[in-house]
Amino acid sequence: MLRTELILLIAFGYVGLLFAIAYFADRRAAQGRSLISNATIYALSLAVYCTAWTFYGSVGRAAGSGLGFLPTYLGPTLTFALGLWMIRKIIRISKVHRITSIADFIASRYGKSTAIGSMVTIIAVLGIIPYISLQLKAVSMSYLIINQYPLIVMPRYFPDIPVIHDTAFYVTLLMAVFAILFGTRHLDATERHEGLVAAVAFESLVKLVAFLAAGMFITFGIYRGFGDLFTKAQDLPELRQVFTLGARAGDYLGWALHVILSMTAVIFLPRQFQVAVVENVNEDHLKQAVWLFPLYLLAINLFVLPIAFSGVMQFASGVDADTFVLTLPMAEKQEVLSLLVFIGGISAATGMVIMETVALSTMICNDLVMPVLLRLPFGTIAQRKDLSTIVLALRRGAIILVLLMAYVYFHFIGEAYSLVSIGLTSFAAVAQFAPAIVGGIFWKRATRAGAMSGLSAGFLVWAYALVLPSMEHAGLLNQPMVSDGPLGLALFKPYELFGLTGLDPIAHAVFWSLLANSFFYVGVSLFSSQSALEHTQAALFVDVFTYPGEGADPSFWRGTALVTHLRSLLERILGPERTAEALSTYAGRHEVRLGPLATADPALVIYAEKLLAGAIGSASARVMIASAVKEEPLGLDEVMGILDETRQVIAYSRELEKATAELKSANERLKELDRIKNEFISTVTHELRTPLTAVRSISEILHANPQLPKDQHRHMTGIIIKESERLTRLINQVLDFQRLETGKMAWQMQPVNLQEICREALTAVQPLIDDKHVELSLDLPQEVLLVRGDRDRLVQAVLNLLSNAVKFCDSVCGRIGLRLAVHPNHLQVEVNDNGAGIQPEDLKIIFEEFRQARNMSQGRPSGSGLGLAITRRIVEHHGGRIWAESEAGRGSTFAFTIPVLYPSAES
Amino acid sequence: MPMSPDSRKTRRLAGIFLLGWVLLNYPILSLFNLPASWDGVPLLYAYVFAAWSLIVGLLAVVSRPGRTNHDTDG
Secondary structure: OOOHHHHHHHHHHHHHHHHHHHHHHHHHHHOOOOOOOOHHHHHHHHHHHOOHHHHHHHHHHHHHHHHHHOHHHHHHHHHHHOHHHHHHHHHHHHHHOOOOOHHHHHHHHOOOOHHHHHHHHHHHHHHHHHHHHHHHHHHHHHHHHHOOOOOOOOOOOHHHOOHHHOHHHHHHHHHHHHHHHHHOOOOOOOOOOHHHHHHHHHHHHHHHHHHHHHHHHHHHHHOOHHHHHHHHHOOOHHHHHHHOOOOOHHHHHHHHHHHHHHHHHHHHOHHHHHHHHHOOOOOOHHHHHHHHHHHHHHHHHOOHHHHHHHHHHHOOOOOOHHHHHHHHHHHOOOHHHHHHHHHHHHHHHHHHHHHHHHHHHHHHHHHHHHHHHHHOOOOOHHHOOOOHHHHHHHHHHHHHHHHHHHHHHHHHOHHHOOHHHHHHHHHHHHOOHHHHHHHHHHOOOOOHHHHHHHHHHHHHHHHHHHHHHHHHHOOOOOOOHHHHOHHHOHHHOOOOHHHOOOOOHHHHHHHHHHHHHHHHHHHHHHOOOOOHHHHHHHHHHHOOOOOOOOOOHHHHOOEEEEHHHHHHHHHHHHOHHHHHHHHHHHHHHHOOOOOOOOEEOHHHHHHHHHHHHHHHOHHHHHHHHHHHOEEOOOOHHHHHHHHHHHHHHHHHHHHHHHHHHHHHHHHHHHHHHHHHHHHHHHHHHHHHHHHHHHHHHHHHHHHHOOOOOHHHHHHHHHHHHHHHHHHHHHHHHHHHHHHHHHOOOOOOEEEEEHHHHHHHHHHHHHHHHHHHOOEEEEEOOOOOOEEEEEHHHHHHHHHHHHHHHHHHOOOOOOEEEEEEEEOOOEEEEEEEEOOOOOOHHHHOHHHOOOOOOOOOOOOOOOOOOOHHHHHHHHHHHOOOOEEEEEOOOOOEEEEEEEEEOOHHHHO | OOOOOOHHHHHHHHHHHHHHHHHOOOOHHHHOOOOOEEOOEEHHHHHHHHHHHHHHHHHHHHHOOOOOOOOOOO
8 A cells, every 4th residue: 555645755755856956957057067068968858758648658559559659759760860960050050049949940040030939939839738738637647546556546537626636736836836946047148957957867767767667577577578478469359450550551651740740849849949959068969869869769668569568458448558557567566666657757747847838938938928028118118127037027927827728728628638649739730840940941042921821821730630629529619520521511621631531630630731831831932032131040040050150240230339228238138247247258259348338349239139039039139139229221132242252251261271371381481592592692702702803803913013924924824714713613503503493404314324424523523632632532343233314414413522522521631432332223422521520400401502511610611502402403303312421520421322224134 | 052060970870861761661661561470579560679779779880979080071
């Protein structure tokens, strides 16, 4: 015997635990250490999709139709496969535009229109109130059943019970308190409720555990596994027939329509939009939710069929199949399990109710009531100093109103329907948002007129095909509509519109309503045009990944406002503290001072509008901002121009960045070259001046003293000749280098003998060697392979190295060496000296043009600085490599290689 | 068409969507809509849950973080 007090204690204890979790998460959020910033918690919060309908209703549906309950969970699996593509886009758009509800999303896309926002809100509220009421029904039903433990008695018909004795009424009140406490604590510009999300995620875990526990107990405790259970079920004819689906075309089409229905519901139900989009902390959490959420759905559905069949087999008629999850453990006298299931059912119901009412209250307040209040004549609400308390009061009022409406529906009408059919009716209502949203984020040309016509048409068909029959069912109509059609017109029978038969009522309604919706949405969009604001919003939505987040849209707005006006506007909604905070954030980010008399720039006005949109919705924010600023409306052509410009500017700026980087490095290189060239010019002119000066001064002496002795005369003219040769050599080098650089050098490539070339170069440099008394060591093999090359240039290369060696070898007892080494594929020429050596940092650069090694022992080196550069170019033109090795104080070695002409011929 | 980041992953997931739609709808579904059973479990049920598990498994493998991080895609 479970005593009522114990059941209530556990139920209230559980709700208390939820309060604690929500409170803790809210506190963590206030401290900036978000508890819910976690991909797993995000996926669990999405499982608010699984309501009491899933928990109790799926089993009921499965008992009657086998797999018929399943499309509701297959659809979300498929939707989440498209999650990174579509849901991520919706999330990004909502973050950029501070969108806080599905009504806000649609309103914002179609030109921040109040009309369309209200329309979406009304559809959502009307469609979802029955859905909320089914949660109330489930909770009170489960309480009434478990309260009779161990007897299994179905609860009585509800309208008899006075409200004051009705459990469901107290359940309703408790849920309202919870939703108000954690859903409307303060007015936030992001409309996020970390406490609620944490509680909902926890509830998702509890309901899964409870359902799995019941399923395992029934499958493996009462029966010996799946095979045993299904084999026994096969003996009952009514169960055997649901082992397969009906095989008519309508059954498969109905199946597909149910899958489509749930695909839309899983993101477009207000609470799903709330948890998946508005409460999303990080877009990357989607990546895990893409599989974790479908896995959750798979797990919670695994035992639905076994429980349903087991219930049918265990109970005679008289036990509602919607209660099997609870009544089966009760029949087996499992107290703890029964309580766990009861708590699981409460979890499934409360999570949904709280999230849904908070989402609906935001919509009612922002998209239905506020726009009206703000438009009221002077001296009323719009002029009030502090609007935020009014907004909060409206939200709380809306929560209570929604819950009371749901209670009334449940108490007086809802009893006649099973859990699932009520839920599916709600799904069909929110499915009407799908064309406007999906079209809105992928199709720029969709217009507000199109969206409004589509929504209206879809909603009307939905009401006609699903709500009207349910009113007849509840006895509210005095005419048999379903069987005869209105006024006896059979063509308009609500369940068989235009004579379409073979579909179940839901699939039938989904088909006609979505068809009408899409038809008018596309058709009217094609034949209507957009306002400038619509066009702007359409482009910002569709191309959200192309436009940068916040800063892009100021260009769409031109107008003037005073900062003071904006400030007072914000203070009325957000309060002085948060306004000051937000404005100083803005001033800091944009490095502007916001003095009282300053004029707000467009960026600030947009920023303020977005802050307001977060709190009161985009349509209302637009109305408020418009009251404070003088706006110069942009024409459509201008907007289109700006959009195209923006896109092009973004593309250009990316290319520009690349080009800038290239230019920068080129510029650095040029600067360096410029510096080197200047040095070169000073070196060359110095080198040219020395011989020129010598020539000139000696010529002057000769000119002034015609009677000089013959031997002196001869000596002096000898100097003139030598110095002019030096001049010629220098000029030739410069010319050579210029030819090499510009590719104008005429190369005479032919097979040559490198050994001969070395000897020839040696002969040329011999006078210099003798002159400076340098000791020469030679290592030239007699037989060498031929190489292909330009004889004169190769001689020049070896000569350059040899004369350098002579120039830099030890001035007292100089030694140089020339060596020709034979390798299989190339020949290597080495020239060494015993000079001061080269600094390691110079080894790399000495082959560059105009460079000379510094810190040579004898100070400034002589020569143009082109010798090695020319040598390197000659070697490289022959396909060889040149390098230098040196050790300070022990001389240096210059070497180059030339590939042999026929490497394999002789080896 | 402007694609979101991770577009390679996104395309693979879209492929899984198509596979899921085909596996879980007419006419493939009708091939298993027979009064037969597999180890006691009705064939249709076994098939639908197996196909569903396959889709969830594929989603998990493809969306696993880090796997396509190094893929560059234009």
